[in-house]
Amino acid sequence: MDADVERGIVQAIPALRRYAYGLTGNWEAADDLAQDCLERAMRKSHQWRRHGSIKAWLYQIMYRQFLNRQRLARPRYAETEPDELAAPSSWATSQEQHMACDDVISALQALPERQRAAMFLVSVEGYSYDEVASMLSVPIGTVRSRLARARESMRSMLPHKGRTAQLRRVK
Amino acid sequence: MTRDRDETGRSGAALSRDVVDACAYVDGIMDNSPQEKAAFEERLRLNTDLQDLVTAYRKQNERMQDAFAPLLHKSVPESLYFRVERHADMRRVFSLRSGAVAAALMAICIGVGWAGARHLQSGNPLVHEILGTIENRATLAAILSAPEGGEMTALSVRMENAVPEARLKAMGLTEIERSVQTIGGQPALIIDYRTAEGGTATLMVQQRDADTVKAPSTFVREDDFSASVWTGDTIVYTLISPTESHMDIKALTQRIRGGAAPQPVPVPQPSGPTSDLPTMAGDMPEDRILAGQSDIPVVPDVEAPTADTPAAPPIPEPNAQSL
Numbered sequence: 439m440d441a442d443v444e445r446g447i448v449q450a451i452p453a454l455r456r457y458a459y460g461l462t463g464n465w466e467a468a469d470d471l472a473q474d475c476l477e478r479a480m481r482k483s484h485q486w487r488r489h490g491s492i493k494a495w496l497y498q499i500m501y502r503q504f505l506n507r508q509r510l511a512r513p514r515y516a517e518t519e520p521d522e523l524a525a526p527s528s529w530a531t532s533q534e535q536h537m538a539c540d541d542v543i544s545a546l547q548a549l550p551e552r553q554r555a556a557m558f559l560v561s562v563e564g565y566s567y568d569e570v571a572s573m574l575s576v577p578i579g580t581v582r583s584r585l586a587r588a589r590e591s592m593r594s595m596l597p598h599k600g601r602t603a604q605l606r607r608v609k
Numbered sequence: 610m611t612r613d614r615d616e617t618g619r620s621g622a623a624l625s626r627d628v629v630d631a632c633a634y635v636d637g638i639m640d641n642s643p644q645e646k647a648a649f650e651e652r653l654r655l656n657t658d659l660q661d662l663v664t665a666y667r668k669q670n671e672r673m674q675d676a677f678a679p680l681l682h683k684s685v686p687e688s689l690y691f692r693v694e695r696h697a698d699m700r701r702v703f704s705l706r707s708g709a710v711a712a713a714l715m716a717i718c719i720g721v722g723w724a725g726a727r728h729l730q731s732g733n734p735l736v737h738e739i740l741g742t743i744e745n746r747a748t749l750a751a752i753l754s755a756p757e758g759g760e761m762t763a764l765s766v767r768m769e770n771a772v773p774e775a776r777l778k779a780m781g782l783t784e785i786e787r788s789v790q791t792i793g794g795q796p797a798l799i800i801d802y803r804t805a806e807g808g809t810a811t812l813m814v815q816q817r818d819a820d821t822v823k824a825p826s827t828f829v830r831e832d833d834f835s836a837s838v839w840t841g842d843t844i845v846y847t848l849i850s851p852t853e854s855h856m857d858i859k860a861l862t863q864r865i866r867g868g869a870a871p872q873p874v875p876v877p878q879p880s881g882p883t884s885d886l887p888t889m890a891g892d893m894p895e896d897r898i899l900a901g902q903s904d905i906p907v908v909p910d911v912e913a914p915t916a917d918t919p920a921a922p923p924i925p926e927p928n929a930q931s932l
Contacts, residue, residue: 444693451689456680472689480693539676546673560636561673567638585636586628593665596672 443483446492447476453563454496460558461504463547471507475500494565498573501555508551545595553588556581627659635666 454475458468479499486495546554552574559570560581567585571578630649633639639646653659 447693448690451693452681452683452685455683455685455689456677459680460677469686469689476689476693542672542676557673558677561670562677567633567636582629582632583624586624586632589632589666589669590624590628592669596669 443486443492447479447483447496450493450496451476453493454500457497457500457558457563458504460543460546460562461500461551461555463543471500471504474503474507478503494569494573497559498575501574504555505551541596545592548595549588549591553584553591556584557588557592560585627656627662631659631662631666635663635670 451472455468455472458471458475459465462468462471475496479496482499486492546557549557555574556570559565559573560567565573567578567581571581574581576584630639630652634646634649634653639649653663
């Protein structure tokens with residue numbers, strides 16, 4: 439494996455882990471998934487042909503691994519609850535923000551796996567529909583419909599609030 | 610498994626054009642099509658509901674980014690970096706010349722051995738023994754070769770009586786790949802086989818403490834998608850068809866039983882097990898399990914394909930060229 443490929447993979451690890459968390463909603467499962475993804479990526483690194491982003495290639499592997507794991511270990515994942523978000527003070531500056539983040543992540547976890555992946559890749563990672571279609575190995579129309587359904591579901595789950603919740607003065 | 614059916618267009622509520630267009634607008638997809646964007650903006654100007662939709666979707670994006678952006682800076686376990694470095698080291702070693710190779714190999718072997726030992730640490734020596742020494746073909750054959758005589762014993766495991774290699778070949782199975790993966794925090798041995806039909810089947814061998822807690826007795830589960838055997842020693846064998854065709858497993862198990870069509874769950878005779886194999890029910894009366902009356906919590910079945918929920922499409926190996 440070339441040093442630059444190795445470097446690319448290493449650099450992608452934090453994002454890969456975050457994607458895993460977005461898919462599983464649980465850090466333990468996310469780390470498992472990330473490990474398997476890295477393992478497979480290293481074994482298949484000869485398939486990497488330097489077209490496009492190495493991160494997108496890793497995401498593609500991870501999504502496939504995730505679906506296979508869902509099938510293999512359904513009972514365990516079915517029991518898994520989204521983590522209590524560890525050390526909220528390290529990444530959310532207030533309890534209110536923490537709760538808002540928690541709501542969003544819970545809502546994401548409530549989506550079907552395929553919608554969840556599409557929603558994460560577009561909304562968080564900012565990939566285009568074409569790129570997401572390639573990563574998920576589905577037609578672009580499928581991405582559109584998954585995303586539309588995901589957004590509608592999330593809209594019903596998440597109350598429409600401002601980016602920062604308004605505090606009401608109480609006399 | 611929850612499955613959206615957008616590919617087939619048969620999912621519940623129809624998507625409105627406004628929803629799809631609003632998504633495309635918010636996600637910047639219309640930026641590449643000025644005419645489409647202008648037309649949408651004209652609709653947007655006249656339609657307050659559409660304006661609300663766009664505002665809501667924009668807010669969703671903001672909230673998603675607010676929730677996930679900080680996670681990018683969360684500390685990453687060293688083991689993830691170690692995994693990459695270990696592979697890279699191994700590859701480098703094999704590219705070295707003669708003199709250095711032996712010494713480097715020794716170092717790598719020690720490293721891999723250490724990592725492997727750590728990887729397999731799961732609290733029960735039995736799982737180490739099985740994952741370390743199991744003859745996978747024999748195990749698979751044993752799972753599949755149980756004699757006919759009812760659902761209960763059809764998938765029982767008799768490790769000591771593994772069928773000969775020739776019979777495995779006669780089943781048309783060819784090993785593709787094996788690996789140890791961490792699934793649910795536990796090491797699992799994963800072996801992929803190609804079936805005679807050209808599909809694939811995967812055998813997963815894993816210790817599952819959590820399942821054992823919930824299911825103190827052993828049992829067998831089989832559906833169109835997978836066949837699992839829980840044994841008394843907390844090892845679970847799951848034969849599963851992760852790709853191509855879920856029906857591979859059914860075809861496979863049917864063939865092992867002599868091509869018999871799937872039978873309805875039999876009502877067991879009061880005299881006990883229907884074969885000379887030890888019952889998998891342990892101290893749980895067999896009929897209670899078969900009749901679904903066991904107080905063992907039912908393990909949620911993986912969604913089996915039905916007329917309404919078609920089998921999942923194959924998940925192809927990612928092709929780097931396509932990205």
